Amino acid sequence: MTQTLTRAETPVSPPPTAPPRRKKHRDPSRFVRLHLPLVLYLLFTLIPFYWMLVFALRPAGETALVPWPITFEHFDTVWNGIGFGLFFQNSLIIALGTLVTVTVFALMGGYALARFKFRGQRVFLLALLCTQFIPGAMMLIPLFVIFKTAGLLNSLTGLVVADTAFQLPLALILMSGFVRNVPVELEEAAMVDGCSRLRAFFAVTLPQLRPALVAVGSFAFIGAWNNFLFALMFASKQDKFTLPVGLSYALGEFNTDFGALAAGGVVAAVPVVLVFAVVQRFLVQGLSAGAVKG
């Protein structure tokens, strides 16, 4: 539990290959071993982002690598002209809806797996793992039939339901690992003191799970925000388009309008990349506290 409270920047153990501290700054191999590959990898990661940003901010037809003055015409084109403002709103509703449902159901199921022993538990766990082999793309036909029957085509609710169903199994497994890391003794002590199990959970366990909720919730958000196939197949009316669907049309239709494509890309990227930059350390520390081992 102390691990879940430690900041990710403080490694649990001393870094494995770090030389003794006093030698650190005089070791010339550190540059070849650490700084050089890091810089090369950073370039590989960041040049594509920069390339997109340049196209988004550069007036059409120019080729300057550092555009100045910058223009917002492409953002105006995609946001107001092509309708990315509406797509953004749709994506946000779906992603927030999925975040709530996945987090709540994963918390319930994760708690059940971690704190109870019940008949069928192993089968349930096995079923959760097996779902990882089910390809979403190959399920499109029967899912389409289900959606049509249930009247969920072209509805944002339908997409929340589908995204939730496909993300829940892994989120639940992750969450059960997080719950297991909270000592059960704390909860039992509260119950001895007269709390009901439910109260004990809300008063003792839930506050300890804050990093877990942030990690699981954010990944549900990112997954739903990025889902392409379901949105493409089940929401074909333009007023229900999500950002990935809008982008895929931009890829085809505006094949020469790289400015618009790039601006649309920036709109789609900014929320998730920011969310992820903030939460990645919760994920690393949560996983390292034992969730990987289940």
Add this chain to the structure above:
Amino acid sequence: MRTRTWAPYALIAPTLLLMAVFLVYPIASVGWFSLRQHTVTQPWKNGFIGFENFRRMLFDDPLFWQSLVFSAKWVVAEVGLQLVLGLILALIVNETFIGRAVARALVFSPWAVSGVLTTGIWILLYNPSTGVFQQLAQWGIGDPGTSVLGDPATVFPATVVTELWRGVPFFAILLLADLQTIPGDLYEAASVDGAGRWRRFISVTLPHLRDAIVLSTLLRAVWEFNNVDLIYTLTGGGPANQTTTLPLYVARKAVDSHDFGYGSALTMAGFVILLFFSILYLRLSKFGSRA
């Protein structure tokens, strides 16, 4: 807390319901369709045909085998390269240095980007008029060449690199998390025994990471096998079906030619292959035997 109450069942009920409707029923339904002739555009021919779809797939459809071979190539290349680069990256950002928190956030960030957006970004980089190769050629480096995505000789490496950009952080995150659980005294003991840096990596780090590596490569292999977003939007399976994976082939059969029966048979084949491969892999790697 052993208990015989209804509480755990109530807690997993929503998950069970969603899984039954959206995962179990569709699989069963695909199984049923795979034994039928079912084409939306020719409904008068629809009906039960037994294993005819599977016979056609195995003996009369070169594209099935071609897509399967490409899928295997794709999975091996992606998972292998992502694992090696992800491990190197995890080892680097596990060191102590100034700005480490920022470096981590930056190198992990492509993981949050969708397949479609990754395509959008790399189309900007690869485009033959204002792309990155043209820029390099202007500076006298290399040859501007033609469209890397249209040329059969370069389309595979170009697609692999694009997916690497987004996929390496997955391994880096998982392996970094596991690196942080290695007790420091193991390294001290190894150092005292005279083990160099490489020796410590081989005899302490790698064995400790084994289960995490097995699990992450397996999950990733399945996800990369099933990956449709990126290839569909980047190459569409072309040029000349050269980058058509099995799921992409299924999607085209089902969505474009409305051949649900045959598409379902292809789906079942993919599902069985994945399941078989996963069990074999877990057996061979003796997953979990360390604990």
